Amino acid sequence: MTSKNSFLVDLKQNAVRRTWSILLFAISFFFVLPVTLMVNFSSLLKYTEEQFLAKQMLVSFKSVVVLNPFIMAATVIFAIIAAIHGFSYLYSRKKTDMYLSVPVSIEKRFAAIFINSMLMYVVPYIIFLIITIIIAGTYGVKDAYIIKMAFVSFGINTLFYLAVYAVTSIAVMLTGNLPVTVLGTGTLLCYENGVKILLLSMFSNYFKTYSPFSDEKFLKTWFSPLGLFLSFQNDFALALKDNISVMPVVEKAALHLVVLAIVYMVITFLLYKARPIEACSKSMAFKKSKKVIKRLIMIPVALVFCLFFESASGNSLGGAIFGLAAGIILCHCVIQAIYEQDLKAAFKDKRSIIYIAVIAGFIFAVFKFDIAGYDKYIPNENKLVSGTISLDTPFGNRASFYDDEYDNVTGDRYRFNNMNIIDKSLLCDIAYTAAQEIDNYSTGYGSEDNPYTISATMKYTLSNGKSVYRNVYFDYKENQELLNRIFADVNFKENYLQLFDSIFAKNESLYEIRYSNDFITETLSNGLNNELISAYKKDFIDMTFSDVENTLASGYLEMYAVIKNDNADENSGMDDSINIYYEFPVFDSFENTKAVLQKQGIDINERVSKEDVFSVTVYDYVNNTEPIEITDADQIEEILDAVYARSQVYFSAVNSHYNNDYDVDISIKPEKYNGYYNIGCGFKNGHVPDFIKQN
Amino acid sequence: MIELNGLNKSFDGIKAVDNISVTIKEGSVFGLIGTNGAGKSTVMRLMTGILRPDSGSVLIDGEKVYNNVSSKSKFFFISDDQYFFATANAKDMERYYSSLYPNFDKGAFYDYLIRFGLDAGRKINTFSKGMKRQLILLLGICANTKYLICDETFDGLDPVIRQGIKSIFASEIEKRQLTPIIASHNLRELEDICDHVGLLHKGGVLLSKDIEEMKCSILKIQCVFKNDNEREKAEKNLTILKDDVRGSLHTYTVRGTHEEVERLFTSLETIFFEVLPLSLEEIFISETEVAGYDIKKLIFG
Numbered sequence: 001m002t003s004k005n006s007f008l009v010d011l012k013q014n015a016v017r018r019t020w021s022i023l024l025f026a027i028s029f030f031f032v033l034p035v036t037l038m039v040n041f042s043s044l045l046k047y048t049e050e051q052f053l054a055k056q057m058l059v060s061f062k063s064v065v066v067l068n069p070f071i072m073a074a075t076v077i078f079a080i081i082a083a084i085h086g087f088s089y090l091y092s093r094k095k096t097d098m099y100l101s102v103p104v105s106i107e108k109r110f111a112a113i114f115i116n117s118m119l120m121y122v123v124p125y126i127i128f129l130i131i132t133i134i135i136a137g138t139y140g141v142k143d144a145y146i147i148k149m150a151f152v153s154f155g156i157n158t159l160f161y162l163a164v165y166a167v168t169s170i171a172v173m174l175t176g177n178l179p180v181t182v183l184g185t186g187t188l189l190c191y192e193n194g195v196k197i198l199l200l201s202m203f204s205n206y207f208k209t210y211s212p213f214s215d216e217k218f219l220k221t222w223f224s225p226l227g228l229f230l231s232f233q234n235d236f237a238l239a240l241k242d243n244i245s246v247m248p249v250v251e252k253a254a255l256h257l258v259v260l261a262i263v264y265m266v267i268t269f270l271l272y273k274a275r276p277i278e279a280c281s282k283s284m285a286f287k288k289s290k291k292v293i294k295r296l297i298m299i300p301v302a303l304v305f306c307l308f309f310e311s312a313s314g315n316s317l318g319g320a321i322f323g324l325a326a327g328i329i330l331c332h333c334v335i336q337a338i339y340e341q342d343l344k345a346a347f348k349d350k351r352s353i354i355y356i357a358v359i360a361g362f363i364f365a366v367f368k369f370d371i372a373g374y375d376k377y378i379p380n381e382n383k384l385v386s387g388t389i390s391l392d393t394p395f396g397n398r399a400s401f402y403d404d405e406y407d408n409v410t411g412d413r414y415r416f417n418n419m420n421i422i423d424k425s426l427l428c429d430i431a432y433t434a435a436q437e438i439d440n441y442s443t444g445y446g447s448e449d450n451p452y453t454i455s456a457t458m459k460y461t462l463s464n465g466k467s468v469y470r471n472v473y474f475d476y477k478e479n480q481e482l483l484n485r486i487f488a489d490v491n492f493k494e495n496y497l498q499l500f501d502s503i504f505a506k507n508e509s510l511y512e513i514r515y516s517n518d519f520i521t522e523t524l525s526n527g528l529n530n531e532l533i534s535a536y537k538k539d540f541i542d543m544t545f546s547d548v549e550n551t552l553a554s555g556y557l558e559m560y561a562v563i564k565n566d567n568a569d570e571n572s573g574m575d576d577s578i579n580i581y582y583e584f585p586v587f588d589s590f591e592n593t594k595a596v597l598q599k600q601g602i603d604i605n606e607r608v609s610k611e612d613v614f615s616v617t618v619y620d621y622v623n624n625t626e627p628i629e630i631t632d633a634d635q636i637e638e639i640l641d642a643v644y645a646r647s648q649v650y651f652s653a654v655n656s657h658y659n660n661d662y663d664v665d666i667s668i669k670p671e672k673y674n675g676y677y678n679i680g681c682g683f684k685n686g687h688v689p690d691f692i693k694q695n
Numbered sequence: 696m697i698e699l700n701g702l703n704k705s706f707d708g709i710k711a712v713d714n715i716s717v718t719i720k721e722g723s724v725f726g727l728i729g730t731n732g733a734g735k736s737t738v739m740r741l742m743t744g745i746l747r748p749d750s751g752s753v754l755i756d757g758e759k760v761y762n763n764v765s766s767k768s769k770f771f772f773i774s775d776d777q778y779f780f781a782t783a784n785a786k787d788m789e790r791y792y793s794s795l796y797p798n799f800d801k802g803a804f805y806d807y808l809i810r811f812g813l814d815a816g817r818k819i820n821t822f823s824k825g826m827k828r829q830l831i832l833l834l835g836i837c838a839n840t841k842y843l844i845c846d847e848t849f850d851g852l853d854p855v856i857r858q859g860i861k862s863i864f865a866s867e868i869e870k871r872q873l874t875p876i877i878a879s880h881n882l883r884e885l886e887d888i889c890d891h892v893g894l895l896h897k898g899g900v901l902l903s904k905d906i907e908e909m910k911c912s913i914l915k916i917q918c919v920f921k922n923d924n925e926r927e928k929a930e931k932n933l934t935i936l937k938d939d940v941r942g943s944l945h946t947y948t949v950r951g952t953h954e955e956v957e958r959l960f961t962s963l964e965t966i967f968f969e970v971l972p973l974s975l976e977e978i979f980i981s982e983t984e985v986a987g988y989d990i991k992k993l994i995f996g
Contacts, residue, residue, distance in 0.1 A: 009791075009794035009795075010794070013780075013791055016780070017780055017781070092778070093776075094774065094776050094777070094778040095778045097745055097772070097774040097776075097777075097778065098774065098777070098778040100743075100744065100745040101743040101744070101745055101767065101770075101771075101772035101844075102767065102792075102795050103764045103767040103768035103795055103796070104764065104767075104795065105762070106762055276746075276747070277746060277747075278746060
């Protein structure tokens with residue numbers, strides 16, 4: 001029978017034996033919290049202007065107590081130390097003989113180690129957090145929201161600590177000595193994310209239609225507290241930055257961490273009870289787990305080697321197979337040598353080598369030879385709900401998009417969030433066409449074999465709620481009808497540019513609109529904004545693919561507005577305004593737009609006259625000859641008729657009608673634009689003047 | 696009473712304990728001897744519930760021991776390489792053990808420390824090996840448990856200390872029926888301490904007997920017979936375990952009481968006879984040789 005207070009005594013004894021860990025934790029929190037704050041404050045007091053001081057001190061206070069990255073790093077390290085140190089007696093026969101022979105139950109010993117592990121983190125953290133808050137208060141830095149967030153951070157860090165502690169404890173239970181435990185902890189913490197990253201690398205390496213948008217849900221961490229906490233940090237920081245409530249983010253992460261921690265602690269305890277004590281100083285505690293763990297590590301390692309050697313050998317199959325074999329054998333030998341603590345045992349259990357060679361080889365073949373038909377995916381029309389076509393043309397990279405917070409987003413992202421094409425047959429026809437043509441892209445998109453390639457990122461939303469993303473490629477010369485069908489889809493048009501949504505409309509009257517084709521730039525009267533935008537929208541909706549095929553944009557509309565950033569810190573000295581800027585191409589077929597521009601006397605195709613040109617310099621990149629400078633007025637006139645402005649290429653529907661062999665630099669006389677002005681141009685296909693060719 | 700019933704334990708396929716069944720009675724000193732690798736420590740660790748047996752059971756006063764706090768509170772285990780907390784002194788260890796064993800006799804412990812010349816405040820990691828063994832023995836004795844299980848604890852203790860510990864054992868056995876269980880690879884170490892000895896070899900028990908019983912029932916006789924008839928008569932009436940002849944001097948190791956042997960030889964015509972007591976070592980040699988083992992190789996190398 002143990003005495004009444006034996007548990008407390010056990011707790012105390014356990015704490016005494018972990019003194020150095022406790023000291024390490026306490027000293028670390030002391031430096032990371034109050035000392036860092038004091039250093040930051042003293043620096044701010046020295047170097048910050050009076051008017052910004054209060055705000056900067058608040059920002060500094062927040063950075064120390066809320067989501068402090070040093071605390072996060074320390075949390076991971078502390079959790080690992082606490083778990084390993086707490087259960088380190090399991091590594092020593094001397095200690096196990098002593099601890100297991102005394103009248104203390106397994107449950108009590110486990111509880112004592114666990115409670116101390118939690119206390120040694122929580123107690124110094126909370127004490128130094130409170131001290132830090134008090135110090136900040138003495139400087140007049142008080143903010144209830146930040147203090148609340150500091151305690152929220154404390155709570156979530158504690159849960160994170162608990163989850164990492166539990167994972168490390170599992171590693172301790174599964175292994176028998178410190179080096180293997182450390183390796184095991186690293187493996188357990190990183191395995192999920194590591195395997196996912198490997199799979200995504202394989203998707204991207206082997207599948208031509210793979211789109212990184214598929215990654216987002218796939219990369220979501222379910223089992224690794226480390227991955228989970230990193231994504232939480234990101235979400236939390238974004239929520240704080242955008243001044244939206246962080247609590248849903250916190251609650252979601254907290255719930256996930258609590259579930260993980262409970263499950264892992266239960267597993268730890270069961271393993272603790274089942275762990276054979278004779279495992280101390282061996283590599284692995286459970287014989288049955290040895291092969292399973294080894295094989296689970298061997299498969300991804302083999303595939304990593306496979307990818308590496310395939311890439312190093314210029315994508316050769318031989319290189320891949322060599323990598324696969326090398327990875328399997330090397331990984332097997334290393335693990336086996338660790339298991340047996342004997343290099344001579346490296347080739348024991350050859351059966352595993354064979355099994356893994358078959359499994360990893362099969363996985364490699366599935367990817368390499370697309371056995372599952374990934375690149376030829378055609379959605380089942382009956383299961384398809386809607387889709388998005390983020391075509392890379394006609395407006396290429398020049399379009400800009402903003403989210404609700406006026407943060408820039410990519411065109412793909414914007415369209416995936418907004419475009420819902422319900423013409424299923426159109427979506428399936430695109431998929432079918434791309435699947436038929438995919439084999440033509442064995443040398444890659446944009447190669448000389450495929451000069452008329454058009455590409456799009458597709459999102460297929462299925463009835464089961466899942467979204468499938470694919471990059472598709474097809475020949476636009478051969479598929480004009482399909483492209484015209486896409487262009488005829490109103491939903492496609494209305495969500496292709498940020499022209500039809502409420503964010504754009506909200507600031508419509510604020511835009512300063514200019515028309516430019518690089519040769520001329522004209523600012524429009526603000527009163528024409530609504531009319532011009534309406535006209536442009538109509539032209540855009542009416543635009544067919546045929547209208548823009550083989551046609552460069554004549555110029556573009558620039559729409560620029562400065563709006564107030566409601567989230568900016570007024571006292572921080574930071575800019576409280578947001579600049580938003582759009583460019584919309586104007587094609588010759590845009591009659592309504594042209595008509596409105598004409599009202600301001602703007603001819604969209606207007607060029608400078610030969611008299612305005614000082615000189616033209618032509619660079620020949622094919623022959624690498626010396627640049628030719630042309631000053632002859634007639635030759636300049638001929639050149640002006642033969643060139644396009646480089647900026648128009650960005651709005652090109654397709655890229656077959658301009659010549660890339662020459663750069664044409666047109667220098668405008670200073671009197672034209674009150675200063676020196678150069679226009680970067682290229683020759684249109686088939687329009688290179690003879691005198692240029694001869695030279 | 697500690698009962699080991701059909702105990703088996705293997706490590707990585709190697710049988711360390713092979714179907715051992717031993718009963719250890721209360722109030723006696725039980726010695727477990729065997730060569731290195733015979734399985735003594737494994738038996739001790741099974742007995743104390745550190746290891747879980749593959750099969751068989753260990754019962755202490757009728758209760759299983761593995762993962763049973765109640766059973767574990769009845770013994771104090773001293774391993775062959777005892778662990779003390781880093782930087783701890785004797786006082787720290789007393790605090791720890793007294794929190795676990797409610798009957799721990801602190802007064803006696805500090806008295807013993809003085810008697811054995813051990814400094815309660817000195818760090819244990821500065822103690823010699825022998826001092827550490829004395830300390831853990833004193834802690835074990837003062838824990839006031841019913842059983843004191845010692846794995847090779849006496850090996851290497853100097854004779855004065857051994858005598859001191861032995862007398863403490865004697866007084867504790869008398870006072871509270873303490874049952875020390877001592878494992879050793881050296882029979883001579885146990886000879887003057889144990890009442891009962893079990894011999895372990897290759898994971899199994901070769902024999903388990905009371906030392907007094909063995910001493911009383913096995914005798915060595917040296918004699919010179921007047922003639923062969925007398926010799927034949929003697930050999931016919933004796934249970935001879937071992938027979939050695941050098942010239943006309945016969946040396947017999949026989950089973951039987953001193954009185955029976957005296958009576959027999961008095962009735963025979965002998966030139967000379969003498970009944971000699973056997974050392975424990977000799978008794979073991981004889982007993983195990985009967986069982987077909989060369990004990991000299993087993994225990995004395």
